[in-house]
Amino acid sequence: MKKKLNYLLLLIAVLGCIMPLKAQSVSFALKTSPAIHLDFNTVQKYVSGITVMNVCELNIEAVGTQWDLYVGATTTVPGQWDVTSVYSAGGSIPPINIMELQFRNASGTALVPGFFPIQDILAPTYIIGSPVAPDPAVACPAVGTNQAGSYLTSPSCYKFNVDMRVTPGFGLQAGAYSLRVDYILVQDL
Amino acid sequence: MKQLIPFIFVAALFLGASQSASAQLSDEEYNYVTMDLRGILNLTMTTNPQVDFSFKTIAEYQQGITRFNATQLEVDATLAWDLFVYANTDTWTQVEAYSTNGNPALPAEILELRSSVDNSASPSDFLAGFESLKGLTNSGVAAGVPAAATQFLAGGVGTGVAPNSFAPGTAAGNPSTHRFRIDMRMVPDVPATFPNSTVAMAAPDYAQAGYYYLEVVYSLVEDL
Numbered sequence: 001m002k003k004k005l006n007y008l009l010l011l012i013a014v015l016g017c018i019m020p021l022k023a024q025s026v027s028f029a030l031k032t033s034p035a036i037h038l039d040f041n042t043v044q045k046y047v048s049g050i051t052v053m054n055v056c057e058l059n060i061e062a063v064g065t066q067w068d069l070y071v072g073a074t075t076t077v078p079g080q081w082d083v084t085s086v087y088s089a090g091g092s093i094p095p096i097n098i099m100e101l102q103f104r105n106a107s108g109t110a111l112v113p114g115f116f117p118i119q120d121i122l123a124p125t126y127i128i129g130s131p132v133a134p135d136p137a138v139a140c141p142a143v144g145t146n147q148a149g150s151y152l153t154s155p156s157c158y159k160f161n162v163d164m165r166v167t168p169g170f171g172l173q174a175g176a177y178s179l180r181v182d183y184i185l186v187q188d189l
Numbered sequence: 190m191k192q193l194i195p196f197i198f199v200a201a202l203f204l205g206a207s208q209s210a211s212a213q214l215s216d217e218e219y220n221y222v223t224m225d226l227r228g229i230l231n232l233t234m235t236t237n238p239q240v241d242f243s244f245k246t247i248a249e250y251q252q253g254i255t256r257f258n259a260t261q262l263e264v265d266a267t268l269a270w271d272l273f274v275y276a277n278t279d280t281w282t283q284v285e286a287y288s289t290n291g292n293p294a295l296p297a298e299i300l301e302l303r304s305s306v307d308n309s310a311s312p313s314d315f316l317a318g319f320e321s322l323k324g325l326t327n328s329g330v331a332a333g334v335p336a337a338a339t340q341f342l343a344g345g346v347g348t349g350v351a352p353n354s355f356a357p358g359t360a361a362g363n364p365s366t367h368r369f370r371i372d373m374r375m376v377p378d379v380p381a382t383f384p385n386s387t388v389a390m391a392a393p394d395y396a397q398a399g400y401y402y403l404e405v406v407y408s409l410v411e412d413l
Contacts, residue, residue, distance in 0.1 A: 035221040090348070091357075170358050
């Protein structure tokens with residue numbers, strides 16, 4: 001009888017370890033990670049900027065848990081674009097906030113509407129949720145929807161199209177620059 | 190020992206549960222963005238590039254002819270910039286002579302220019318009111334590179350912020366600094382000695398009647 005009890009406890013222990021992992025998950029489906037090149041070769045582009053629609057499509061699968069979505073830029077020097085090469089001696093290194101993003105979906109669930117300047121990933125912008133956890137549960141199609149769900153069944157709340165706009169203006173150093181935009185989907189803990 | 194086993198399993202159960210709960214699930218997606226900021230300098234002349242002076246009366250010889258807004262220039266720049274002006278030759282080129290009297294070698298300096306944009310803070314030479322346009326040699330320009338003697342409409346020799354350079358921007362957004370109205374004046378006088386010229390004519394010191402032209406160069410450069 002004691003042996004049976006031990007096996008039972010062992011089984012429960014193993015299940016205890018495995019079950020939570022099976023029951024909850026957050027993930028982006030159909031990853032694209034596109035590379036984007038912005039070429040500012042006219043004064044008009046410097047003034048009006050370049051807008052690229054649908055630079056990224058975020059398809060969210062959140063199973064059994066609330067979730068947060070935030071975005072930020074990763075560069076070597078926080079707050080500045082990485083310098084590949086410079087064409088001129090004058091001007092300053094571009095700040096990352098010349099780049100603006102916009103998150104769109106059919107229900108408009110993003111907490112930040114319209115274009116907003118990107119910040120460093122150390123101080124990211126929350127599209128869904130907040131750094132404080134857990135957030136109050138919000139069901140689709142309300143703004144800030146963060147309950148479990150899938151882009152397959154509720155694309156209006158769990159699918160985001162991201163637009164990008166970069167407006168350098170004047171006074172920046174001519175050159176080639178780069179940065180990485182990170183979209184982070186996390187369990188709301 | 191056997192009695193401890195259940196407690197070990199229970200401990201393992203709690204540990205497993207607590208560890209799985211604290212491991213925050215996450216996923217990431219990336220955009221890799223490259224940006225090419227090209228240096229752009231656009232100089233646009235919005236007026237007819239040819240400016241004619243036709244002296245047909247004694248009054249015109251004596252009082253001269255002034256062409257207001259003879260040339261309008263617009264600068265669009267994404268970099269700090271300088272704008273300078275000079276004549277492409279030391280003397281006017283004679284196309285046709287109407288007389289055998291007089292001197293056909295007219296110095297470039299008989300043409301006077303005035304700019305609407307104040308560049309008086311420039312460390313280099315600048316146009317202060319109507320001033321003789323310097324010929325190629327006197328301007329100090331060599332192979333398109335200006336010198337301290339070069340007449341600057343904006344900025345000056347040397348690098349750095351104003352007054353050594355003008356800031357980036359567009360003519361539409363900065364009309365007082367990026368849009369130039371150039372007035373031109375010539376006063377031959379009688380005889381045609383061009384008394385306002387900073388370079389005197391050689392003997393005979395009056396101009397030969399004829400048809401002449403002079404090429405005026407406006408050069409927009411990055412503040413290097």
